[in-house]
Amino acid sequence: MDPDEITARAEPVGMVNAGEFACPTGKCARPIGVQFLYDDGFNTPIVDMPLELRDGAGAMLVAELPTTAPISVGARDAVTGTGALRTDLGVALYGEAPYNGAAQALTNPGRDIGATEQEAWELEKTLVAGLFDFEVKMTDKFAPFVLEWEREGFAGAGAEFVNGIGKGLSNWWNSEKEFWGSAWGFLKSSAAAMESYLRRNPDLLLGPIGISNFLSRKLLETWNNNEDEIFEALEKISACFKKLMAGDFDGFMTDLLKLSGLAALGGVIGEFGELIQQSIQDGIEWMNGLIEIVSYTPVLGLIANTMMKVVFMMTPNFWAKLFGEGTGFILPEVLIWAITSIIAALCTTTGVGAAASAGLLGTRAANLARKIRSAIKGSGAVRAVLAFMDDIAKIIKQIGPLGTKLRQAIRFAADDIMDARRRMYRPSSYYKRRLDELARTHPGAHGPQNHGWNVSMKALRERILLKKDPATNKIKNFAPPYSTKFNSAVDQVRAYDYLIENLDKYEEPLANARKTNNDYIVLKFDIVDLWEEKANVRFSGYKRVGSSKNPSGVDSVDFTDGTIATGFKVSHPDDPGQPLTLIYDSSYPKPKE
Template sequence: MTDLTPAEVTAQAEPVANTQSGTFGGVCQTCTAPRQVKFFYDDPLTTPVTDLTTRFLDADETVLAQTRTYHPLNYGAKDTEAQIQEIRDNLGIAEQPDLPHAPLTIDTGAEADIDSAADDAWELEKGLVGDLWTFETAMVRTFQPYVDEWNRDGWTGAAGDFINGVGRGISSWWNGEKDFWGSAWGWLKSTTSSAASAAWDAVTSPIETAQALGRAAWDGAQAAYEQLENLVEILRALLTGDIDAFFEKTQLLAALRTAGGAIGEFGQMIYDAFQNGVEWLNSLIEMIRRTPVLGLIANTAMRVITMMTPNFWAEMVGTGGGFVIPEVIIWLICLLIGALAAASGAGAAPAVAALAARAASTAAKIRRLIKGSGNAFRAITRFLDLLQPIIAKIGPLGRKLRDSIREIQRGVVDKTQKLFMPTRYYLQRLRQLEFDVPGAHGPQRHEGDVTAKALGDRTYYGIDPMTGTKVDGVHGGNHMAPRNSTKFKTPADYVRADDFMRNTADFKAGVSSGDSSIEVIESISNPKLFGPSAQSRFMGKQRVGSAKNPTGMRDLDFRNGTIKAVYKKKPDGTYGLYTMFPQHSGVFPAVYPWK
């Protein structure tokens, strides 16, 4: 028999204690009854909310009892193990045996405790976003030799034979991703049109393609290669905070469990994590529903990956390293799962320790598949080395987010109350802002769905992101090309900024005076808005030259910038968002062509 730790003994005793013990100083048994509440997320798996502080209060706000919702360890189970299915119906429940029949209030803890944890989470998030900018800046220096060579020589240089041969698929993929994510460098020359239109099966067969790219040296190499498109879609779902797309796309990776080696281990871990996972999913859902951090990590990683130009991959393949982007993204996902598992509280932590260790072990095995020599291999190794400690910081942030969950339900009379916690607020609110007032155009021109290419095309060619043409989406005439085109990278930050602006003194003063239009400008570095080191949250392009005679493009610096919002009065007297966008404080000096 396996000896239990003190934490496991305490956890497993809790359900018994909650159903058998009385409330000290409570009313007589004939005036009381068992009461329970079950918390769920409204995510695609209806995940129970585990290890959540729960209080039962009377009409005078007196705390009658405080407990936590049940988690796997309460039943001797480990997260992602098959036993979870047997106890899943019990998870997320908080219960007490002898509470009054009268209506109760149920909440998730004292306001002061929740506020303190939320403040801690905000400080951790700001620090992590600053780290991403430091990382991106370091990566620009690391990949500069390859970018310089590529922008100078393109396919006529060292990458020529590579692109015209087995590299055509890579160059096609790379073209699309740099247009979507942009690049930490700024401008990158596209491959030729013929290469850009090449399909992934440009060579005689996928197997021969994988072999030619140096990908046949390990078990599961071909299976991972075939998942590349899906892997990138997972990162895009994180960027937009689309929990439905993220769950759908990530679960598809479970197909890799039939592959061999470390890739097969990864596929099995994904299968177990979603089929039998609960505790780590709580941390994941809190991250997606309340912060843009996972999306900003995905965005930064891909902006660096796009600096791995075709000539870089030509060198990697030539030195035995191969095209390892699928492995890099799989490694990243392993680290994310491990960090999210580490976000569990002290009471539930033993239940996810095995998953955290499994994720770390799988990540290490995946990383050992990334081999090579020379400068290209050293560059990609530096990418991995500098990104890993940033991802590790997700654990403490996730814990504070879970400690600061704020839910309250008043007038509860049912013996069993079910409470669903929303997971799609930012996306749903963003869709509302698109049509907040007639002519509203903020999200359509200044939010994450606007690609890096669309930003540049707007200021260079006068193409409106709302229509994809030179027709203006607001008034129907010609769209006037602005000198600067900017955006927030994530829906979460866009909605947060709108919420903040509506609570400023300028906005409230405009409402009080009944102004038809209210303009609010706030500093990005305001610690209650985004704080310092917020550059990684925004993107912007500036046209060099006039609209009639553009000569180049610059990237914008937002580190001391502002947010500008314009609100219009509605017929009912309320105010809707007309537009909102980040304003830069400076420009990065490099000028590059835009075609």
């Protein structure tokens, strides 16, 4: 056939198939897709995220299409090899999109994001209230040991305890207690008392005794009689908890990975090390909930902070009693149990779609947590440890639902999708980055430096007793009557945001600043306006007893009816009709005056 004959036969077929004259084929279609990831160092894909896809004209292509998860491609979270699928996860692909311009994708379609965010906020407040009650209960539980320690120190403590782990505990206590403080307030330094005891009894430092003779066989026989390994692990766990307080996901995961080296020890501790290895290498779904919580709420940091404040009420005489009861030094296991329980909780309700599954990781973590808990047996002081574990476990279990609710509140759009894989990144350390920005607002800004989560309790005391500046460690001319800090980066930024969003309430002080040409202004709001209750979990601080010239000590601060004060450097415009420019300097919690 010649070309004209071919066209004559093809045109009717084309008209039937395409409905267009002189078009012998169907309409052109193309694949489009979007991949959602966090901008963390692990390139964590956001899996099982419901998306709505529309074409360039706004017509619906797919009403709800979830991004791929491990279970979508024949694997389960934390099955060996799942990590190799990372580059293929978090993708939503549609293969029959029309060629009529860029497409759009929207997360969590049809969901009332505002209501979901409020539900997450209510879960957070419930969890924080539980932490407050836990701290109060544990203060009562450990009070007898604290009072005995303040009264008698090491009197009656076994020499085996001091010789076996006393020195290591003393060194760790020195470095960590000054950061975390204690739920009891300003204790006499346990570390200093221990150092003094060792100096008075130098013979106890001669010829180290095999520590396994005094430690729980079931738990600590795998430490290979090496006290250094025990305290190295404690330091690594403390570092993990501090990164949670900072909202630093990358830092937390990096420090957590360091604990995977415990796998070489075998036994229960080795199982923990293996769990950490697999949870990071092949775990993906649980990390989604973790990132949301670390980035957008302070709860994991507050759990860590509250736990450690109670841990430092477990004074050396308490651990000596555990030795005397034959239980041994189980603090590393208690903190390892806490991390394992957090992983298990995040695995229980990780996904937001119907097919979400925690896979093997959640089961493995929960089983290991139970194994550690069940291996701790005894009476007397052991009951206090078990009460600590059981009560904090009830709070830790609540983070799974919170992580899920936060993922359900993710709302952002991917526009101009032209190809099969448009990458979209969600911040993984949102509030940490915001706080870093505030710290650099202007030269001399001192809010995060003087009142941030990383200011130690020792620095707070020295500020009001010795006039020592927490940021520079230099002696100042003035010592304030109290020294306070936020316990998390999230809450410090929240305080700033809340005030900025409510600037219309400060017309009078702003007008006075303009009238008097003030170049600095402090604006305040009541803590209950934002946090409603249980403020003593979110903040820490001391109030000086006595005058600045003759201080006699410090008392812990009660923030229940306190305020948040935020200081601004003021820039006055040349045009009187223009608003003042407020440049952030600091935010800090204040007790009721």
